Amino acid sequence: MTADGSGRMRLTRAMRLQKTREFARIRNEGRRSVRGCLVVNWMLLMPGSICRVGLITTKKLGKAIIRTRARRLLRETFRLHQHDFRQPVAMVLVARASIIGKKLADVERDFVTLLRQANLLNETK
RNA sequence: UCGGAAGGGCGGAGGAUCGCUUUCAGCGCAAGUUGGAAGAGGAAAGUCCGAACUCCAUAGGGCGCGAUGCCGCGUAACCUGAAUUAGGUUCAGGAUACACGCGGGCAGUAAUGUCGAGAGACAUUCUGACGGAUAGUGCCACAGAAAAUUAAACCGCCCAGCCCUUCUCAAAGCCGCUAGUUACAGAACGUUCGCACAGGCUGCGAGCGGUAGAGGCCGGGCUGAUACUGGCAGUUUUGGGAAGGGCUGGUGUAAGGGUGAAAAGGUGGGGUAAGAGCCCACCGCCCCAAGAGUAAUCGAGGGGGCACGGAAAACCCCAUCGGGUGCAAGGCCAAAUAGGAAACCGCGGAGCUGCCCGCUCCACGUCCCGUUAAACGGACCGGUUUCGGGUAUUGGCUGCUCAGACAAAUGAUUCUCUCUCCCGCUUUGGCGGGACAGACAAAAUUCGGCUUACAGCUCUUCCGAAAUC
């Protein structure tokens, strides 16, 4: 199934973090790096498990439409790069105020740079 | 054609690829997967109103609290029925709203216009949280005589009395002071006596004494003036008048006091000692009222000389409405923590019968410990009430929806077409290039309203400017 799903760009509910405990565990015990318009907290998982992601857009960003827009951009970024990881990972993406008004390509560039700094990227691909 | 104001509507369309949420169907033991269908707004926002719905409380009423406040009409979710459907949708009818919308009435006086001498009236636009200030309490700073109810203390005006000052008129006198006494026609001076009343530096008369240095100024006349005569000035007294001031009083007054946001009907005239609705005309106001209108209300006509300042968005009064609570409401299931303390209860009821015994049924907690049984006590258990503890890890389903979540879906990339804007070329038409379809903004139980935000397009009405006919 993993071979079948590796080519798909799915992002189902099972791939999302939903519990406050999971968020707190990753943010407290995981590693953290910052660049541009986003913050990444991540933890490596056992090989063979599913990559999981959680998104945080605080009220400091602005009103509801701004936060929804930021959340969608982060989610799309993760979805497009979910198969580029060296090994499965659980991460929490936090949007910063500079994400307002940016396009997907800008967010994607920051995200890839972050992953390369963290040495999570599968460069062979 | 352009610009402005008010009101209303719209808020891109179609496709491809990769994805998301819900649901239906198929496959699969299941996780899942394949296909179909549906998937943000006019404000979804603010949470400013009201309603549905929910649970709790509730005989009824009162107090308190909150809200609303001219009149009429209309409107949602909801309920019922029909059509068509898998749920649901559409249509028709009905109900509620003291949310709100529309129309009308009245008021305000801001603007404009018309009429009028003026006060003011009328029309249009605009504005109005539009019951009561005559239920009561309190407030109206400063200024001002007075800021609120039989207005009148003060100034002022008027009248009367008394006093004072000034001016003026009339009459009657007088003409610097002191000393002195020769002379003057009629004098001035002193003194004595008598008479008069205004009682005095008084006037008149008579007597005596006695003088030329003084006789208001100017003019006239005479030989000659102190003396006669004319004028002027001063002064005294008396009387009259005028003005001013002071005091006292008024069954006089409220016109005036220029201060204030606001001053006790207004304008004009008459009237009066001065004044005043005191009287008159007009305007305004109050009361009654034929009649008109569903009603608010308007009102022909009549009466009243006029009382009733503002503010209730101060407290408040009146009328009406509202029990509280809010989907984190509420219901169900499961788990975690705790499984504590105190008090009370754990025995009767029904049928058969007139009653008792007895029998049957429901029920009498366990029957563990002490005691022979009942019964009692203890332990555990159950129930109720009160108290205490836990809730920085509770979760799921439901409520909940042909959008329907609970770390929260409705997205990303791209193509075509129009819309708008900018730049360049062009006489116009048009062509080419660029600007992210470009504003405000994302459902969270439902519905109706209000308010706020908003690029651009468009419709209606009105106003202004320009051009043409």
Added chain:
RNA sequence: GCACCCGUAGCUCAAUUGGAUAGAGCAUCUGACUACGGAUCAGAAGGUUGAACGUUCAAUUCGUUCCGGGUGCA
């Protein structure tokens, strides 16, 4: 989602039931004192009372609507 509270000088707070120049402390500035600085003393400046509209003769105060900030719920 629902319910509720607060905005005054740079900061922390006042301002009686509406009445006029919105006050105090700290901070700032100027001067004095000192060789210099601190402390002290004297003086000055600094406010669209969150915004708009309304009620009133008059609004920090009363009413409505927005803006900003904050609190609670099981």
